[in-house]
Amino acid sequence: MTTTYAPTASFRGLKEAGRVAPGRHVLGIVRYTDEPTSPTTDEGHPTIGIQITKSVEEGFAEVWTTGRPVEAGRAGALCYAHDGDFLFCATRIPESDDYVDVTEAAYSEALELTRTLGYPHIYRIWHYISRINEENASGLEVYREFCVGRARTLERHGIAGDMPAATVIGAHGGGIVLYFLASRSGTQVNIDNPRQVPPYHYPSRYGPKAPNFARATHFAHQGGGEQVFVSGTAGILGHHTMHPDDVEAQCRLALDNIAHVIGTRNLSVHGVGPGCTLDDLRAVKVYVRHQADIARVERICREALSPSVDMVFLNADICRSDLLVELEGIVTRDHVSGPSQPPAWDERPAAQQPQWRDHPAYERVRATLTAAPPLVLPSEIDELRDRLADVAAGEAHLLQMGDCAESFYETTPHHTEAKLGALDALAERLGDLTGRSVVRVGRMGGQYAKPRSAPFEVVDGVELPAFRGHMINAEGASAEARAHDPVRMLWAYHFSDEVQHALRHHRVRTASRSTHPGPWSSHDALVMDYIGPLVRMDQATGGLFLGSTHYPWVGERTKGPEDAHVTLLSQVTNPVACKIGPRSTPESVLRLCEVLDPRREPGRLTLIVRMGADAVDTVLPPIVRAVRAAGHPVIWLCDPMHGNTRRLPSGTKVRHLDDLVTEAVRFRDVLHAHGQHVGGLHLETAAEEVTECVGGPISADDVERRYTTLCDPRLNAEQAAELVDRVFARS
Secondary structure, rough: OOOOOOOOOEEEEEEHHOOOOOOOEEEEEEEEEOOOOOEEOOOOOOOEEEEEOOOOHHOHHHHHHHHEOOOEEEEEEEEEEEEEEEEEEEEEOOOOOOOHHHHHHHHHHHHHHEEEEOOOOOEEEEEEEEOOOOOOOOOOOHHHHHHHEEEEEEEEOOOOOOOOOEEEEEOOOOEEEEEEEEEEEEEEEEOOOOOOOOHHHHHHOOOOOOOOOOOOEEEEEEOOEEEEEEEEEEEEEEEEEEOOOOOHHHHHHHHHHHHHHHHHHHHHHHHOOOOOHHHHHEEEEEEOOOOOHHHHHHHHHHHOOOOOOOEEEOOOOOOOOOOOOOEEEEOOOOOOEOOOOHHHHHHOOOOOOOOOOOOOHHHHHHHHHOOOOOOHHHHHHHHHHHHHHHHHHHOOOEEEEEEOOHHHHOOOOHHHHHHHHHHHHHHHHHHHHHEEEEEEEEEEOOOOOOOOOOOOEEEOEEEEEEEOOOOOOOOOOHHHHOOOOOHHHHHHHHHHHHHHHHHHHHHHHHHOOOOOOOEEEEEEOOHHHHHHHHHEEEEOOOEEEEEEOOEEEEOOOOOOOHHHHHHHOEEEEEEEEEEOOOOOOOHHHHHHHHHHHHOOOOOOOEEEEEEOOOOOOHHHHHHHHHHHHHHHOOOOEEEOOOOOEEOOOOEEEEEEHHHHOOOHHHHHHHHHHOOOOOOOOEEEEEEOOOOEEOOOEEEEEHHOOOOOOOOOOOOOHHHHHHHHHHHOOOO
16 A cells, blocks of 8 residues: 555745645645635635735735645635545635534535545644624624524534644634645544533533534554644633633643643543644744733744744634633644655665574564654754855865764763863864854764774684674673564663763854754664654655664765665755775766766765875865866765774883874865865864873873773864864964
């Protein structure tokens, strides 16, 4: 069966509403603007306008898109479009002195259409009602009239107690706008909140007919993928409005209600899992009764929700006159789903892979990762690509640094803050020397696996499988510790998630006080059983992205142009990097450029040069000339670490700072001689005062004193600063 994914929503400017990515099709557009408009299908899909802003400049469009071609039509006052799996429908009820009969008629018409077209599962509904809190000719509040007319239809069709998530909000004019989503098939679970009385059980004090909707709806698409639609949610406990005169308290309570309704405990009661958090909300609309309160509400929401959430704020009345704010959203893991066809990289050879496919947990772990939310967001990836384009243009530098191999035991907030502090400090130093902004990227949030030159090593006279990073095995000197265990991928995912959250908050926290953008995450795209299941489709654009990190790279041992690692990176929208070693040739590098950057996009491809101090000035020049002549706007990044590793007489691996500086200086000079921008540095560093590299204050006799790396030797902060000074100091 072809995998099917539900429509996704995005907020856009009114002029850009109809522009969609290749392969995407508009299912419906809702215009939030200063004038009401009746639904039309003139552009091949329904478009309807809600009068809810004071000017057209304040307006925006909510655009629903699908991955399949749509067919549009009209049925009476209804305009609709469907793609064979999903239906979008919209209608407008004109201003009326009595909304009971016209609401009943509109709902009857809508339900009849879903059955005629074969889309019986209505899973999300929106209503925007002008004069919502005013009395109508009957003496009944407009909202309560609407509830009576709606209830009549639902009771007649026998569905009064099983309606999905819904929103009912005031509009500034134009009667009632109704739009909804329905599906041909799938599994729908309507979710209540035990902190609140279900609306259909509200006492009669709220009107002759209770409102009828679920607090949220979980919808599992038959072909794969899930969404949770959160109804308009306010500061209500039980059925009582709380904090009637305090908009901030109401906003916080509304957020708490949402967190509870989508949390693990509540979803598990409804047979749904895994749970979600406020960080997972997307397409958030916040309705604020008083214009003057919007700034305060926005501050609270931005503190509580993901920094990259797509969110709009609207001045609108709410269904109860004592409610000051209401929120809604969708949990779609940033509009993502798995790829719809078997991935090409699964059929390609992959070097340096763990030996664990016979492990009893293997299939379960892969299935868990496939269903897990991505660790990074498409919007974050897009921002990084924009910043890297500045580096490719010669307007900025890139600093990529961190552990050789991350440790599961060093993902605490203390450890992460220390690593980010070291990155910030070195970026500031590099920026001061060059007078340019420095894009900050950490070797963190997923750098838990390492390629090795041999599958076995001898430890204390015993041959053991090589330690390959905490994602694969443990560093202990026993056969049990060194066994390859796929369950470790789940631990890696968990610890990466913690680090990614810290990166996200640090990025927001430092944005206003630093000229150096970031930090973002990066890791070696090594373990195919980990990165493959974490590829996701961004349905807002139709492109695939790697959800394990912002900025993946392939190494010397895994960069075969026809092999699995490069094939995967060629198909994702992330910026990608490739290590270029001393055995590289102009022909081999050009082939990689053609595969990874066929459209020659600035910010897409970074070439990380790691040739060794003795080889860089002879091997690199013809490669630079070939890439320049082919027109690839790559970032040239120097990794002076990996080509300059030696061993002490004791067998301990070590690097000499002078060798690192020599390679970096020669790299710099080659690029300058060819008129190319020196992109920056890729370094293995520690946040602690380790003694793993010789140079600066560390002699060969000091090396064993604080040698804590899990794999290769790292620079301490003082040594890294000296390297930057010696390479980039102004002459």
